[in-house]
Amino acid sequence: MTGLPIAIVGASAAGLAAAEALRRSGWTGPLTLIGDEPHLPYDRPPLSKQLLHGQWEPERLLLRTEEQLAPLALDLRLGTRATGLDAATRTVTLDGGMGVPPLERGRERERLACAGVIVATGVAARTLPGAHRTAGVHTLRTLDDALALRARLTGTGHRLVIVGNGVLGCEAAAVARELGHDVTLVGVDPIPMAAAVGPEVGELLAEEHRARGVRLLTGVVDGFEADAEGVVTGVRLADGGTPGNGGVVAGGGGGTLLPADTVLLAIGSTPAVGWLADPALDTSDGLRCDAYCAAAPGIYAAGDVARWDHPVHGRPLRFEHRMNASEQGMAAARNLLAELATEGVAGAAPQERRPFAPVPYFWSDQYTVKVQAYGPTAGADRVETTVLDRDRRRTVALFGRAGQAVGVLATGLPPRQVRALRAVIATPVAWEEARERIAAATATG
Numbered sequence: 001m002t003g004l005p006i007a008i009v010g011a012s013a014a015g016l017a018a019a020e021a022l023r024r025s026g027w028t029g030p031l032t033l034i035g036d037e038p039h040l041p042y043d044r045p046p047l048s049k050q051l052l053h054g055q056w057e058p059e060r061l062l063l064r065t066e067e068q069l070a071p072l073a074l075d076l077r078l079g080t081r082a083t084g085l086d087a088a089t090r091t092v093t094l095d096g097g098m099g100v101p102p103l104e105r106g107r108e109r110e111r112l113a114c115a116g117v118i119v120a121t122g123v124a125a126r127t128l129p130g131a132h133r134t135a136g137v138h139t140l141r142t143l144d145d146a147l148a149l150r151a152r153l154t155g156t157g158h159r160l161v162i163v164g165n166g167v168l169g170c171e172a173a174a175v176a177r178e179l180g181h182d183v184t185l186v187g188v189d190p191i192p193m194a195a196a197v198g199p200e201v202g203e204l205l206a207e208e209h210r211a212r213g214v215r216l217l218t219g220v221v222d223g224f225e226a227d228a229e230g231v232v233t234g235v236r237l238a239d240g241g242t243p244g245n246g247g248v249v250a251g252g253g254g255g256t257l258l259p260a261d262t263v264l265l266a267i268g269s270t271p272a273v274g275w276l277a278d279p280a281l282d283t284s285d286g287l288r289c290d291a292y293c294a295a296a297p298g299i300y301a302a303g304d305v306a307r308w309d310h311p312v313h314g315r316p317l318r319f320e321h322r323m324n325a326s327e328q329g330m331a332a333a334r335n336l337l338a339e340l341a342t343e344g345v346a347g348a349a350p351q352e353r354r355p356f357a358p359v360p361y362f363w364s365d366q367y368t369v370k371v372q373a374y375g376p377t378a379g380a381d382r383v384e385t386t387v388l389d390r391d392r393r394r395t396v397a398l399f400g401r402a403g404q405a406v407g408v409l410a411t412g413l414p415p416r417q418v419r420a421l422r423a424v425i426a427t428p429v430a431w432e433e434a435r436e437r438i439a440a441a442t443a444t445g
Helices: 013-024 066-072 143-152 167-178 199-211 322-342 414-426 431-441
Strands: 006-009 031-034 073-076 081-086 091-095 110-115 116-119 123-125 136-140 159-163 182-186 215-218 218-225 232-239 256-259 261-263 269-271 287-289 295-296 299-301 306-310 314-316 361-364 367-376 382-389 393-401 404-411
Touching: 006 013, 006 414, 013 066, 013 322, 091 269, 116 322, 136 143, 143 261, 159 167, 167 182, 167 361, 199 215, 199 361, 199 367, 199 382, 199 393, 199 404, 232 261, 287 295, 287 299, 295 322, 299 322, 322 361, 322 367, 367 414, 382 431, 393 431, 404 414, 404 431, 414 431
Parallel strands: 006 031, 006 116, 031 073, 116 299, 136 261, 159 182, 159 261, 182 215, 287 306
Antiparallel strands: 081 091, 091 110, 123 269, 218 232, 232 256, 295 299, 306 314, 361 367, 367 404, 382 393, 393 404
């Protein structure tokens, strides 16, 4: 192969999908896939479910084996950080790599000139001050994170405090209870997952967690207590919780101390854009892109890091969901090739750029409850929830924005009904029309 490569920064689900789409769409030039972890691309949703539970081992998370990757003829750079991107020259700066010693002071970093670049660096877990100095305090974003937390939870009866009651925190709480641990779930919002699922469904999920023995507290974490060896012994709350809910009054602080031998911080994430310092790129809440996933000429983005103009919803959106990552990786690849073909780049087959307009989808498994949603549910100005069967946790919720129905969420419904709900909000529709169609779709079965 000759000529400049296309570089994909992020050996993620989005990055792998982009690489495979580039080859399927006719790219015959060099193709570099860069990942800051030492692992082959793997699936992230099972980290907080099957892997943490011990049902799966790391090999099962691999999206492709080495043998399956071979036909792509990748220049695979694992354990390699991208530290900069010059958008005008499409040049990526790299630092380190597997088997490469840390760069010495003053040593020139590798600069990789590219025909095009796809940014698929995802997000990084948020943390709290003092967490890195306290053993037993974990985040859960990477495979290594999940394995470290799993090792920490070996056996039964651990006192686990999960800080953050969003999707990740709730999933981890469900797994930890199934493993026999004492679990306290702390969030600043009194209703778990309310931002994603609405208050009524969130309260129903809270009922399920309480029924399974999880303590739910509302409060703000003020810090950690540790023993002489620096191992966590408790979580301090500045507000929320009472000794009757499993805590003790913190000495002198007037707050609550939650005893813990393990802590999981599940307080959200930030787009991994710190390495993108080029002022030509807008990195406010992810890498800003147009409807074609282009952030600049020859520079595209996909997955959790991308904030792009959704042509149907008419506003910039960013989704941290697995299916969107793969779909957007493929779309970014095809649109980049279409652009390169117009520039006369060898190895790029002519094709037409197309706007990326998916129906967003996410799911969450907690105990026996499956949550599935289509369309953007966060940021809705109207939510209407119908409880079909409280004991069986069967609900459907409609989400609206500016007078139109834009999202729908279901818990405990059979697959046939869930598929019917997708059709209701494939494009925004009048609120009353959506209500009638949802009622018809959930009337039987």
